[in-house]
Amino acid sequence: MTQQYSRFMRWTSRMLMASMLAMSLPLQSASAGIVETDQVVSHELAGQDRARISAFLEREDVLARLQQQGVSAGEAQARVSALTDEEAHNIAGKLDQLPAGGESILGILLTIFIILLITDILGLTKVFSFTRSVR
Amino acid sequence: MAIRNARLSVGVFILCLTACANTPQTRLVLGSPAATLPRHAELTEVPFFAQEAFQCGPASLAMTLNAAAIAVTPETLKPELYLPDRHGSLQVEMLAATRRHGATAYQLAPELNDMLHEIAAGTPVVVLQNLAFGWYPVWHYAVVIGYDLDRAEIILRSGLERRQILPMTTFEYTWARSNYWAMVALPPGKIPATAEEASFIAAVSALERISDPERAQSTYLAALDRWPKNLSAQIGVGNTAYRLHDLVRAETAFRQAAQDHPDSVAAFNNLAQTLADQSRYEAAVEAARRAVSLGGPLSQTAQETLADIERRMKHSLNKE
Numbered sequence: 434m435t436q437q438y439s440r441f442m443r444w445t446s447r448m449l450m451a452s453m454l455a456m457s458l459p460l461q462s463a464s465a466g467i468v469e470t471d472q473v474v475s476h477e478l479a480g481q482d483r484a485r486i487s488a489f490l491e492r493e494d495v496l497a498r499l500q501q502q503g504v505s506a507g508e509a510q511a512r513v514s515a516l517t518d519e520e521a522h523n524i525a526g527k528l529d530q531l532p533a534g535g536e537s538i539l540g541i542l543l544t545i546f547i548i549l550l551i552t553d554i555l556g557l558t559k560v561f562s563f564t565r566s567v568r
Numbered sequence: 569m570a571i572r573n574a575r576l577s578v579g580v581f582i583l584c585l586t587a588c589a590n591t592p593q594t595r596l597v598l599g600s601p602a603a604t605l606p607r608h609a610e611l612t613e614v615p616f617f618a619q620e621a622f623q624c625g626p627a628s629l630a631m632t633l634n635a636a637a638i639a640v641t642p643e644t645l646k647p648e649l650y651l652p653d654r655h656g657s658l659q660v661e662m663l664a665a666t667r668r669h670g671a672t673a674y675q676l677a678p679e680l681n682d683m684l685h686e687i688a689a690g691t692p693v694v695v696l697q698n699l700a701f702g703w704y705p706v707w708h709y710a711v712v713i714g715y716d717l718d719r720a721e722i723i724l725r726s727g728l729e730r731r732q733i734l735p736m737t738t739f740e741y742t743w744a745r746s747n748y749w750a751m752v753a754l755p756p757g758k759i760p761a762t763a764e765e766a767s768f769i770a771a772v773s774a775l776e777r778i779s780d781p782e783r784a785q786s787t788y789l790a791a792l793d794r795w796p797k798n799l800s801a802q803i804g805v806g807n808t809a810y811r812l813h814d815l816v817r818a819e820t821a822f823r824q825a826a827q828d829h830p831d832s833v834a835a836f837n838n839l840a841q842t843l844a845d846q847s848r849y850e851a852a853v854e855a856a857r858r859a860v861s862l863g864g865p866l867s868q869t870a871q872e873t874l875a876d877i878e879r880r881m882k883h884s885l886n887k888e
Contacts (some may be wrong), residue, residue, distance in 0.1 A: 439873070466837070466838075466840070466841035466844070466869075466872070466873045466876060466877075467807060467810060467837075467838050467841055468803070468833070468834035468837050468838055468866055468869055469777075470776055470800060470803050470804040470807050471770075471773040471774070471777060471805065472834065472866070473773075473799060473800045473832075473834045474766075474769060474770045474773045474800045475770075476865070476866075477766060477769075477800055478770060478801060481766055510826045518865070536717040541801055
């Protein structure tokens with residue numbers, strides 16, 4: 434009984450394997466060689482995100498703070514172009530949550546955010562999960 | 569004295585309520601309305617489904633989908649949307665369920681002005697409201713079907729009310745607490761009046777992933793009417809045509825994309841694949857080489873396509 438059962442199982446599993454293989458083959462050849470639309474979309478969106486981060490780093494108040502801290506604008510910009518699509522999207526998302534300027538506490542928070550972002554990028558700190566150090 | 573103090577404090581409290589409270593978007597829309605916006609509009613033909621307990625998500629979505637000529641009842645949507653533990657439906661699932669039923673789900677920019685423009689263009693808008701406070705939230709989905717600038721009112725299909733009229737300020741208070749979350753469900757081929765190019769194309773490509781290719785294709789084509797050079801929409805037309813085995817149309821779309829965007833790996837790679845499927849191997853190899861030469865994050869796909877086409881070409885030569 435058990436032998437019969439195991440033979441039955443072996444036969445079933447073989448049939449299953451064969452049919453799964455057969456099913457996967459045509460599917461693969463149908464999609465191979467075509468770049469899906471959503472891949473193109475995410476690449477385009479990442480380009481926009483990068484442009485937004487660059488624009489943020491070019492703002493005068495941001496530039497002034499960077500310079501106070503001894504970080505050159507060139508260094509920061511060079512790194513923006515090296516971000517992966519996903520990283521650029523993450524940072525752009527964080528920028529949306531930032532207060533749009535202002536002084537006092539908001540200003541201080543902004544400064545801290547920028548400094549940590551840049552020092553993360555330079556590999557001196559590791560506060561944000563989405564940054565990847567240059568070193 | 570005590571009475572006067574009490575009166576004073578009540579006065580201060582009321583003053584604070586009016587001063588602290590602000591409805592900036594209402595002020596903007598009423599103060600300087602866009603010239604393109606009619607003074608009032610109401611979509612009376614939007615059907616009404618009264619909600620069962622906690623079922624505002626399925627009911628709201630059913631109303632908008634029916635307005636988009638997609639026949640569906642709240643009962644059908646309930647298992648796709650409703651989370652029994654949370655007595656509600658998540659925003660992302662509202663968008664996902666819309667796509668499952670073949671409509672384009674587009675989240676509007678968080679602007680009252682945009683929402684009113686959609687109504688004026690004939691599209692009802694699903695909104696998320698918090699009817700109570702930030703610290704005691706009562707979340708609620710409803711469908712905005714009309715407005716009246718002269719009377720400063722918003723008209724909704726909401727809960728058990730077929731025609732709920734809210735003062736615009738009250739509506740903004742409740743809506744602002746969801747960060748002005750609003751979405752529309754559109755039939756194939758239609759674009760929201762206020763659509764932003766990149767976000768809308770992303771919404772169509774999300775639909776393409778799960779729906780039949782015809783629906784996505786007609787929407788990509790409509791998008792190209794508005795933004796003729798959009799790369800993703802061009803690729804989208806090509807990919808949907810390819811999936812429908814319309815290789816001639818796919819080739820035309822990819823050629824146009826390659827011409828408008830000579831640095832797009834996707835355009836050349838997909839063109840190569842389409843040519844190879846028509847056994848035009850020399851032209852296919854040329855396009856595939858171009859794709860490989862462009863590099864970038866898709867370069868591995870391009871290399872695989874090239875290798876595959878060269879193999880197929882050799883195979884067909886051997887046969888001859």
